[in-house]
Amino acid sequence: MRIDIISVVPKLMESFFAHSILKRGQEAGHVEVVLHDLRDYSVNKHRQVDDYAFGGGAGMVLGIEPIARCIRALQSERTYDEVIYMTPDGETFNQRIANQLSLGGNLIFLCGHYKGVDQRVRDLFITREISIGDYVLSGGELAAAVCADAIIRLLPGVLNDETSALTDSFQDNLLAPPVYTRPAEFEGSKVPEILLSGHEAKITDWRFSQAIERTRTRRPDLLEGME
Structure with missing residues (x-):
């Protein structure tokens, strides 16, 4: 399996995937986790990826152009089973969803930030929207890491005792x-x-x-x- 995570603060997640079971799973070749800095796909020289919301209101919104560039670049290289947006108004993540996603081959997680993403991103690119609970975080990075952890530990060979996940x-x-x-x-x-x-x-x-x-x-x- 390959998991691509798109974020404006990818370094926030580096340590999470560099230790314990998740590290061993990657080193053994059972999963590849790739973090992408959304600013690398910015459409201006200042690497800006957010802007004010049309209609006014507090908070900034992640724009569609850098997100579209990133997702399309990834999809040009391989086929993805799901493009997942982490958002408080998505379906609540549970073990059943983790089991389903663990059967796939490639996944993209898009981490929201600020006031979220331009709705057109959700309309045009996202295939599934997931929440980890009825509360709001500063961004979707921690939520994406939680989902990735739950999925990766289910992959054959990741746990030393493969029956362990079945008794969770x-x-x-x-x-x-x-x-x-x-x-x-x-x-x-x-x-x-x-x-x-x-x-x-x-x-x-x-x-x-x-x-x-x-x-x-x-x-x-x-x-x-x-x-």
């Missing part, structure tokens, strides 16, 4: 069960005996029942479609 929260509409590690007892608080039993089938049953109970208590809305 929200897979099968369940929250993950509690987990424990050594020591088996800490200040009188003990690990459940079943986890020390070595009985794989009983441990699996226990974890499933715990996942159901945790979901019922904390996110009962996730169980509505299962019951």
Whole structure:
């Protein structure tokens, strides 16, 4: 998979993709993440990419020309499954969407900034609009990084244990069960005996029942479609 991220502040994301699982995934060749500075596609010598909104009002708007140049340059080199705009009014990102996007080959993420982008960008170039929650950030960079992380960890070979992602929260509409590690007892608080039993089938049953109970208590809305 290749993920291209278009931003006015790409350096903000460099560190995010340079460590841990995301770094290993790139080094192993499972994914390529390319950050693009929108100012490199500016149409004027001052590298300006924003302007005042027609009709007045506070805040600046990212113009269509540099964005069109960047997206078209990328699309001339390869085919993209989705061109995604990160925006508070997009569909709310969840594990189902992450699973869908992880099956693709190439993705573009466009990060909004200021008061957003010229509506014509959304009309002409964007194939999907995504939000990570009902709040507003200074820009779409953190949101794009969150989505990319959730997608990349699902790619075959990225995680050392490929079954790990399948037991994460929200897979099968369940929250993950509690987990424990050594020591088996800490200040009188003990690990459940079943986890020390070595009985794989009983441990699996226990974890499933715990996942159901945790979901019922904390996110009962996730169980509505299962019951």
